[in-house]
Every structure is written in structure tokens, then in C-alpha cells.
Amino acid sequence: MMTYPNIDPVFLSLGPLQLRWYGLMYVIGFAAAALLVARQARRFGWQELEAHFDSLNLVLIVGLVLGARLGYVCFYNPGYYLAHPLEIPATWSGGMSFHGGCIGAVLAGLWSSRRNGLDFWRVADLYVVTAPIGLFFGRIGNFINGELFGRVSTVPWAMIFPEGSPLPRHPSQLYESLCEGLLLFVLLWSLKARPWARPARPFWPHGSMLACFLAGYGLLRFFLEYTREPDAQLGLLWLGFSMGQWLCLLMIAAGCGLWWWRIRATR
Template identity: 45%
Template sequence: MLGLPYDRLVYPNPLNIDPVAFSLGPLQVHWYAFAYLVAFGLYLLLAMRRAGKPGRALSRKQAVEALIHGELGAYLGGRIGYVLFYNLPLYLAHPLQIFAVWDGGMSFHGGLIGVIIALAWLARQERLPLLAVTDFVAPLIPLGLAAGRVGNFINGNLFGRACHHGFAWCAYFPHGGDVLRYPSQLFEAIGEGLVLFAILWVFSARRRPTGAVSALFLLAYGLIRFTLEFWRQPDPQLGFVAFGWMTMGQVLSVPMIAGGAIMLYETLRAPRRTPAPTGHSVAAHERG
């Protein structure tokens, strides 16, 4: 340590967990990979609890298909989004680097677009309204996001800005220099994960107009991400991209906030739409 007075939290974390979970010869398996498995498990646990019940659009089988489609969309969209939004000059100069996914580089906002496209394809196949599908899926996402942010913390990437004096929970990160920084990954795990999950789970527990849960996801995530970006270090290759203080994450969150707010307002003020298929009708649809 550097002898500073507020060094209570030390990278990688208070438990000193090695970012590498285990090694198989030259192959290293990181804890971050397990974050994906945790995300899958939490999605399935929550989906099986809600799927097929009255007022829920998806059967259990369709919920699993939504996971498969959504993960593929998230992976492809996240990678393409990172290339376009965060480091396009590099990839234009070295296009083969686009496929070097082991070097990292994923965008949540790109992944979100990919998920929407993938779920639209599923909805068309199953003859379901897209917003009914996204309403079902949206509350199941945040806990997986929390797992991913914890994985970011253990890996030591996406760290925060330099800590202000007096804040106890600061950390040194391998690529953050000799500066105590906010553990912004943990802030995001709480905000984008636990808080957002609580909001969506409670809101979606009652019958809502189709599209309302999806709209709230866009609005709430956008607001939480925009706010927490003030504690997160801007991407080094970009810095601040607007007005001298806005990060790329904040710029990309603005359309989510605006779109989610408009969509939620219009959804809640419109006459109640036809309820989503009940568990019985979903089962009948599967038999058909």
C-alpha cells in the first residue's frame, strides 16, 4: 500500500480472490466466466417461477428459448456495439481484432439492441407480441447484470474515478495507477442489479398494460447508468465525449431515458390492451 489513510478496500477485493478461478494447463478460467453461468442460473430460476402462469406471456419452454435467443443477441450485439461505439478507429485499422473477443470489449447498449432483435425473431416464430415477450424477460435481467459487475470488480476492469478524501471504500486497480479509485463496479452491481431488479420485480408482480414493464426497464436502467457513470472512469480511448463531462455510457443512456419515459407515459395512459395470454392459452398455443 502507499500509506494513504483511506485504504480499507484493496484490489482485487477484501477476500483477496484471484481473478483466475482455475487453470487447465495454459488455459485460465476467470471468475468472470462464472458470472455468465450465474446470470443464466438466476434467469432460469426466476423464469420458471413465473412462466406459464395466468397473465404471463411465455411458457417455460418459451422462456428457455428466450434465454438462448437473448444470449446470442447480447453477445453479438454487445461486441458489435463496442466496435461501433467505443473503439471504431482501432477496428477500422485492424479489422481482424474484431474477432479477438478474448481481449475483452462488450457494450451493454449494443447488447440490448441485439437482445431486442433476437427476441423480435422469437416473438415472430411463436406468434407473440414483442412487448409481451420483453415484459416477461426484463425483470429477469438485472440480477445477471449484478453478477457481471461483480465479475468486472474481481477482474479489475471498468474501475472508478479517483476517490475523494474521506470515502472509505476505495481500491487500487492494476491498470488504475497509484491512485485509490471508487469500486464503481460494485456501485453498478447494486444499482443496475439489485435496485433495478427490485423495481421491476415489484412493478411486474401486478398485471400491467403490455409494454409498461419494458418501458420502465429502459427508463430506470438509463437513469441508474447515467448517474453511476459519474463515479466510473471514462474509457481511456474516448475520455469525455460530450460537453466536456459526458461519457459514452451517458450519451448512450439518454435515448433509453427519453424513449422509456415516452413509452411508459403512452402505455399507462392508453386504454388497457388485451391481456397477455394466460398459462392455459400458452399451453394451448404450444399444442397447436
């Protein structure tokens, strides 16, 4: 068994103001994604994006945060928040859903792209291949907070989390950081140029990177959920799957369907 490092989630206190590692991880993830998107836009010669780059980034961040919070409210604890609606905006008390954030970011990107006369599918290709960077840092933040820990386990690297009972558990946050973050980033980054290739490749239309992300993340997260402790208020649902697994199955179906639709639409 390994010892949980028990890092203070607050890395800097300035009077009543507390700066937390989790928030810092979000900032690092957003900044890294913006830099990589700008690099791709220059490489692929898409100068039109530069005029709307800052506003697009802001809209995506707002959409992601709002979607993540509303996703948690709707998917994971609707009964509680129906009874306590004033607590819905209280993001500082915890409760963010990746799946909700993904929906919010896609809808925000679609709205902003159409408003500014940009091709949404090209925007999606540039941004989505950088999303795993944010996932990598976000899961590290979860690990530092000691939240979203894994199921009880006897593996040699199991840890006792402060809020996870005295039993050793999978450090599932680290599994997700490496797989949904680092591994998925390497895979998507290695494929990023295919939709931009000339002559165009029939199986790699614009939008295929979004499809790969949806299906790839869904597949990785589905299997990693077997090491993650289900949400206490939900437990395991139909067929013994967690809520995260059911949402991942929808992501996989959406990714496969999107790829098929984009191939047909660009023929």
C-alpha cells in the same frame, strides 16, 4: 482507504483450459434469469411460452453477446476496429457494451417472438425484470477483473486497482452492482405483476416493464458514471458527459417514449 482484494480472475485451470470468474458470472446470471422467467410464466398462467422456452433463451443469449460486442466496437472504439477488423470477434481480449447487449437482446427477442407466434411485449415483461440479476453478477465479475474502475477519489472505501495507477479510486463496479443490479431488480420485481393484473390497469400495459427497465437503468447508470473513469480512448464528450451517459440519456428517452406509446396503443 480499503485494500483491493486482488482475486485471481481464473478460478480453475485444467491444462490449457482456464475458467474465469467473469464467465462464471455470466452463466450464473443467465441461469438465474431463466429460472425466474419460468417461475413467472407459471404464476401468470402463460403455458404457451413453455414450448419455445429453450430456443428463446438461446436466441436471447446469442443476441445479447453479439450486441454487446458490436456495441463496444461501434460506440467506444470504431476507429481501431476499422483499422483492425479481424479483431472484432476477439471477445476474449475485452470490450463489451451493455447498451449494445441491450439492443441485441431486444432485437433477438422480437425476432424469436414473432417467429414462434408469441406476444413480444409479454415476453419482454417476463424477461426484463430478471435482467438486473445478470447485471449484478456481471459487475462483480468486472470488479474481480479489476476493470471498469472508478475515478480518483478520497472516500474512505476508495481502492488502488492494479491497472488504475497508484491513486485510490471509486470501486464503481460495486456501486453499479448494487444499484443497477440489486436495487433495480427489487424495484422491477415489486412491479412485475401489474401488466398481468385483471382487470387491466390503464397505466401498466404489457411492455411497461421494458419501459421501466430502460428508464430506470438509464437514470441510475447516468449518475453512477460520475464515479466511473471514462474510457481512455474517448474521455469526456460534449457537455462533459461520457459516452455511457449519452447512451443512458437515449435509454431514458426510449423508456419514457415506449411507455407513452404502449399506453396509447392499448386504450
